Amino acid sequence: MSQLPPPVRTAQPRQEAPADNTVIAFRPASKKGRGARISIQGVAGSGKTWTSLSIAHGLAAGKKFAVVDTEHESASLYYGINGIEFDSCPMDRYDPRDLVKALDQAAAAGYGVIVIDSLTHFWKGTDGTLAQVEKAAGRFGGNSFAGWKDGTPLQNDMVDALLSYPGHVIATMRSQTEWVLQENARGRREPVMVGMKAEQRKGIEYEFDVVAEMNVENRLRFLKSRCPALHQKAIDKPDGARDIAEPVLAWLRSNPTQ
Template sequence: MSQLPPPVRRAQPQQQSAAAEDAVGFRPANKAGRKARISIQGVSGSGKTKTGLSIAWGLAEGERFGVIDTEHGAASLYAGDHGIQFDVLQMDRYDPRDLIKALEAAAKARYPVVKVDSLSHFWKGTDGTLDQVEKAASKYGGNSFAGWKDGTPLQNDMVAALLTFPGHVVATMRSQTEWVLQENARGRREPVMVGMRAEQRKGIEYEFDIAAEMDITNRLRFLKSRCPALHQQILERPDGARDIAKPVLDWLRSNPAQ
């Protein structure tokens, strides 16, 4: 199931029409209008839901934002915490096409930020991408590899909807977990739950401007950041609005002299 088909590479046209060439023009690059795309992955209890809400609140700058909740109302437990206000859409089935519809509804409602808590369900939850692949495989004699002919476009369309949402996006993801022996403060080895890669399609972190992971002590480490202020930073029990949202907004609003 984890073995995915190679991407289809389509040949590029050798020549463009004169009209198409005339329509192409370069212009000075800037970040005007660019919105943040942030992901947080972590094990259960690492604080990713609370931290993600704080980041979303900071990005929203005091406006209500939308939360697409797959975690049985977990996000709502933090409503009002530190003044955070948001509207929630509860989901219990996770067809990627339903996430696209939810994002369209959030865009229509003009939320400045949408938080997906969590994106992992749309990969391996009920009716998620992996379920869709299994269903499609029945058309190909039970061949799961062939089922990706249907599953891959669903996954790609969902990612495209996240990237084209007109506001900021904050997504949390569960981490695959393992127990490992680590030395504690007393010099004794003890089992500790650690997160491995995110429960989503391999390489999903490349789609985000900023990707971070949290551990069971609420320690956040940036795996990737296009925002220079956050690059390779490690934050202990971060305040998402102050420590993450603010530098991200400052970065997006800064432009080099033209």
Template sequence: MSQLPPPVRRAQPPQASTVDQYENGPFTFRPASKDGQRARLSLQGPSGSGKTWTGLSIAAGFAEGERFGVIDTERGAASLYIDDIPGARFDTLPMRRYDPRDLIKALAAAAQVGYPVVMVDSLSHYWKGADGTLDQVDKAASKYGGNKFAGWKDGGELQTDMIEALMAYPGHIVATMRASTKWVLEENDRGQKVPVDKGVLAEQRKGIEFEFGVAAELNQQNQLRFIKSRCPAFRGLKLDQPDGARDIAKPYLDWLRAGAKEIDTAAWVDQASSATATPDSLLALYRDVEAASALATPLMHPETGQPTSLGAYIRERGTALKTAQ
């Protein structure tokens, strides 16, 4: 009986890791702080309630004398008030189509300029305007045999990405939204069903107000009511013809800054772009940005000049350097 030769062990080629280090990081708790937090405020109201005027006044207060940016979907309405609102020094970007991806591009352009505040007047257009989210859902539905429910998979992602970019802008945000009065039939003391004014309903995705740190509604008498506030100074507060800078911007900023320090997003971009960056340093930077909820921060790609996000840029550089190694 012949004897078989002993087995030969051959070195196996290294296998590429299937674990994405960026997406599958550790869950790490950190001390809570308000460091780097920015104002996120929405104003909703019907036509004639003073949304643009009040929003500009608040934005001017947040800007504290610096120029700020206005993403204008209201056919130049903001520019009409340039001489009427004390301290309001701003530039406008007129928009004529309302694809949610265009708002992300506009925010990236604003971040590149370095505006400390951006006002979106109004956010409603990116929901139900031409090429807005609802249009995107209809377009996507055609890929699924007209199934609108399936269309929300694509259209909903565009809406989510837009809101993420808005919330991660490296400055303060003021967003106005068109709204209609919400009437509910209720029984009065005579047993009759009568319509009762229950506030206003924003023309945006349901629950949009929960995305903002402070949300308020205006009526046609320019009376403001806070409907949601993380800032204790505004809870349950109503203001008659408010001075946006004095009554809203100042107490909001005072609360955000109490015991907190500023975070310079530009420093993160510089670290990501550094010639001395390594895969390990970029992964650590990604974790810091992730902990600050700033991965979606919009910016123009330093090499291509195209809109991207801070998280995507760090990840791109880190992956490229690791591949090169």
């Protein structure tokens, strides 16, 4: 009985991409013109609003900056302290599309720095992403998966607007303390605080250059930093302008020899 010949693998012709006007090119990497993206999360009373305003003041070099205020205009209580001046946009509904509009208006007005206090409301507040998902799900018999078809693009568009803002962006987020049961030296299990979880969509921290958390003792700890000077650093009662804005600006302005 004759043997069958071994299979021959025939190369398939490569499919060419549809013709368009897209130009793909590489260029030298540079931080020139890049704005910082900073987030500060914490529980109530941790000092995240004041710290974010102080950072913005430092980044703005004394010029006025913009604040999107979802906290019943609490940021305005700090106006004038240490020379801090800003224009405020109070909001009481938190459709992500409204934040996109606010960012567009701030960019058109030429604000070099904008603070969102807080980004949490655009996730779980009135008309926020979760509310938009629930509303959309109602049109499909309560199907939450169908609801996310509407909610996810709204959330993604909002994040894209934050990332594409032509200036520095600082966002505060409320957080919940997370506890786990661990065995102590006496062999008993006891609750131990292991960190704080930001009240926003999971993975939001990946979108920021610098991510920090603050506790009720006003201790700030960096969870992530692309700025080497702040990596894994912890600061008690931080001066946002001096301790954070200065090293961030120095990092963005540095241009190591290629």
